[in-house]
Amino acid sequence: MTAMFASTSANQMLNALMHLKALLLQEAIEFIGLSGRANVVGDSSGATGASGSGSRSSESESESGTRSGQPRLVSVVCGFPKDIGMYPHYSKGQFGEDAWFSTSTDQADALGVADGVGGWRVYGIDPGQFSRFLMRSCERLAHAQDFEATRPEHLLARAYCNLLEQKQPILGSCTACVLTLLHDSSTLYAANIGDSGLLIIRDGAIVCRSMEQQHHFNTPYQLAVPPPGQGLNVLTDGPECAALLQFELQQGDVLILATDGVYDNVSEELLVRVLSHASGISDHVKLQTFANSIALMARSLSFNPSHDSPFSLNARRHNIDAPGGKPDDITVILASVV
Numbered sequence: 001m002t003a004m005f006a007s008t009s010a011n012q013m014l015n016a017l018m019h020l021k022a023l024l025l026q027e028a029i030e031f032i033g034l035s036g037r038a039n040v041v042g043d044s045s046g047a048t049g050a051s052g053s054g055s056r057s058s059e060s061e062s063e064s065g066t067r068s069g070q071p072r073l074v075s076v077v078c079g080f081p082k083d084i085g086m087y088p089h090y091s092k093g094q095f096g097e098d099a100w101f102s103t104s105t106d107q108a109d110a111l112g113v114a115d116g117v118g119g120w121r122v123y124g125i126d127p128g129q130f131s132r133f134l135m136r137s138c139e140r141l142a143h144a145q146d147f148e149a150t151r152p153e154h155l156l157a158r159a160y161c162n163l164l165e166q167k168q169p170i171l172g173s174c175t176a177c178v179l180t181l182l183h184d185s186s187t188l189y190a191a192n193i194g195d196s197g198l199l200i201i202r203d204g205a206i207v208c209r210s211m212e213q214q215h216h217f218n219t220p221y222q223l224a225v226p227p228p229g230q231g232l233n234v235l236t237d238g239p240e241c242a243a244l245l246q247f248e249l250q251q252g253d254v255l256i257l258a259t260d261g262v263y264d265n266v267s268e269e270l271l272v273r274v275l276s277h278a279s280g281i282s283d284h285v286k287l288q289t290f291a292n293s294i295a296l297m298a299r300s301l302s303f304n305p306s307h308d309s310p311f312s313l314n315a316r317r318h319n320i321d322a323p324g325g326k327p328d329d330i331t332v333i334l335a336s337v338v
């Protein structure tokens with residue numbers, strides 16, 4: 001796939017993706033070692049470390065949607081570690097140093113992604129452990145009795161505090177974006193720290209986006225736990241720094257919640273052109289093909305030295321020469337509002 005993308009324009013790439021959905025799905029299955037059933041990859045109850053199936057979550061979503069008459073989310077996930085050799089087997093809730101969760105409670109649907117900062121590896125720290133623990137905690141706390149579904153920033157803050165309270169310190173840092181949608185409301189709530197983020201697409205245009213937070217080029221805001229004595233040498237942003245948004249969803253909207261491995265390599269224009277075709281899809285398997293397409297496209301472009309990527313364009317604005325794509329872990333949670 002890399003060779004094909006390297007020699008095609010954005011228009012040709014889009015046409016190829018739309019005509020080769022079956023191939024893309026099969027390649028995604030082979031890459032991440034799944035059984036071939038798309039609803040195993042993407043489901044709204046399949047949080048990090050959970051065992052819920054896509055069919056079960058689909059039933060609960062349908063019941064809540066029918067009961068309230070409000071929009072509901074049908075969601076799937078796909079992604080790749082940057083170094084597949086380092087992570088040869090798929091682990092639910094993790095793509096390399098990225099982590100994610102997706103769950104449904106009596107109150108709301110909750111989704112999140114986190115991107116572990118890879119620079120910690122040179123200090124002997126697993127960057128993925130921090131992001132995985134944070135997302136697992138978010139999933140677990142979303143089911144707590146005192147969960148405030150309209151305050152995703154509180155969910156993120158409580159998960160971070162839970163991480164800080166561990167007897168065995170979990171060192172590292174990550175960006176994170178968490179969102180919630182109440183079952184009896186059409187209002188989406190989101191909290192974002194750093195350069196992971198959310199886009200909402202409606203009628204072929206982006207109608208809402210989370211705010212990216214950067215200290216300076218390629219240095220995003222991040223939750224962190226530094227090694228003892230190193231607090232002054234490490235960027236540490238608290239949960240209170242999260243950029244918040246609130247948005248009224250409509251049936252037919254498409255949401256993409258992703259780490260920067262997607263946004264650094266795939267332009268917003270191309271994301272819109274592909275994902276506009278996912279509007280109104282309620283079938284998990286069909287929606288999965290779109291998530292797989294975005295993830296595969298991001299991965300292919302990330303290793304293309306000739307690709308004029310969003311990351312490369314942004315670097316030039318800062319007088320930095322960084323041609324080509326930007327290899328990175330890739331996580332895509334894709335949701336259709338039905």
